[in-house]
Amino acid sequence: MIIHLFFDILIVVIRMGLFNKIKNLFKKGEKIEEEQSELSVEDIVEEFDDVDYVDDSDVHEDVQSDTKSLKDVKIYEKGLSKSRQNFVSKLINLTNKYNKITEDYFDELEEILIMADIGVNTVMDFMDRLRKRVRNEKIEDVDYLKEVIVDELFIIYVNDEVIVNKINFSEKKPTVILFVGVNGVGKTTTIAKLGSKFHDEGKKVMMVAGDTFRAGATKQLEEWAMKTESLFVGKEEGADPSSVIYDGLEKALEEEVDVVLIDTAGRLQNKVNLMKELEKINKVIGKIIPDGPHETLLVIDATTGQNGISQAKAFKEITDITGIVLTKLDGTAKGGIVLAIKESVGIPVKFIGLGERKEDLQVFDIEKYIYGLFKDMM
Numbered sequence: 001m002i003i004h005l006f007f008d009i010l011i012v013v014i015r016m017g018l019f020n021k022i023k024n025l026f027k028k029g030e031k032i033e034e035e036q037s038e039l040s041v042e043d044i045v046e047e048f049d050d051v052d053y054v055d056d057s058d059v060h061e062d063v064q065s066d067t068k069s070l071k072d073v074k075i076y077e078k079g080l081s082k083s084r085q086n087f088v089s090k091l092i093n094l095t096n097k098y099n100k101i102t103e104d105y106f107d108e109l110e111e112i113l114i115m116a117d118i119g120v121n122t123v124m125d126f127m128d129r130l131r132k133r134v135r136n137e138k139i140e141d142v143d144y145l146k147e148v149i150v151d152e153l154f155i156i157y158v159n160d161e162v163i164v165n166k167i168n169f170s171e172k173k174p175t176v177i178l179f180v181g182v183n184g185v186g187k188t189t190t191i192a193k194l195g196s197k198f199h200d201e202g203k204k205v206m207m208v209a210g211d212t213f214r215a216g217a218t219k220q221l222e223e224w225a226m227k228t229e230s231l232f233v234g235k236e237e238g239a240d241p242s243s244v245i246y247d248g249l250e251k252a253l254e255e256e257v258d259v260v261l262i263d264t265a266g267r268l269q270n271k272v273n274l275m276k277e278l279e280k281i282n283k284v285i286g287k288i289i290p291d292g293p294h295e296t297l298l299v300i301d302a303t304t305g306q307n308g309i310s311q312a313k314a315f316k317e318i319t320d321i322t323g324i325v326l327t328k329l330d331g332t333a334k335g336g337i338v339l340a341i342k343e344s345v346g347i348p349v350k351f352i353g354l355g356e357r358k359e360d361l362q363v364f365d366i367e368k369y370i371y372g373l374f375k376d377m378m
């Protein structure tokens, strides 16, 4: 009983300050940006790029991780600008329109959130919690309510869980990561970006062309492998994907590769066949790497909105998905889809794509995401 009370109080304390916590966390970046206001975002990012390579000594580790984080925040800000403009301007209009919190206010807010692709169920939960909080805390100030909205969005995503967005690296080489998803969502380019990131971290990377269905897919991956100095295994168009993967993994063992990134073709229009193919692929992987694949990442295109959510549900039915890569968030004004996926599919978003450059693929970080979405309000 007392313990319960303690936790309730603790949770209230934690919840109260999230808006301010995020604001303070990234304020540093704001200040530096102001000081260099004559420079563009790209200039600043470039400048930090240089900083990264200036000094590798331990003494400067803190500074380096700060500048890295700052650089990442800039990428979030830029990639989410469409969503931010859409979302925040609507929220500000709403606040200006009402000077009291009324049922009409709640109705309009609900509509704004649904239009941002947050997902109907998430929005309903959210509205319940917001109403309760307004009642309990006797909130009357519409301006303050904006902060509460940001807090609650964060809470609904985190939902008292520890969010795992790290790649599950295997202790024994190689770590095998399988990429699935329908055509055009960004599987191959995600492999390229991740491969390049792993390569920069000093890992030995191999790319395996399991998409033997689409003309040119193997060639496309081979080019990326060359650019990112990764090993490559592929066969001719129409070859059995499982046999390509078999050869790839054998070679990966021989060459003591750290990470194997496997591309696949995603023909969801034929669910039964796709399920069989993925079963076969998993079986072949398991034969050579008994605890593999260590990750099966489903790639979804954020610009397809609710359709992307349906894809996630369908793939979840046919294979074990360990994480989601949500690409092209820079191309949509409905960035709320990140929140909907977690709620409706229950799989963590591990990476997000905020543009076409390799550094635009970011580990998903809810705090940076919320900041990128609401920065103009903070």
Ligand SMILES: Nc1nc2c(ncn2[C@@H]2O[C@H](COP(=O)(O)OP(=O)(O)O)[C@@H](O)[C@H]2O)c(=O)[nH]1
Binding pocket: 181, 182, 183, 184, 185, 186, 187, 188, 189, 190, 299, 327, 328, 329, 330, 331, 352, 353, 354, 355, 356, 360
């Ligand atoms: N703007 C933007 N484009 C992306 C992103 N990720 C992938 N793309 C583009 O999406 C297109 C399809 O990507 P591809 O990797 O070939 O898709 P696949 O069929 O799933 O392998 C390419 O033109 C990519 O450059 C992203 O995060 N932002």
Ligand SMILES: [Mg+2]
Binding pocket: 184, 187, 188, 189, 211, 217, 263
């Ligand atoms: Mg592809």
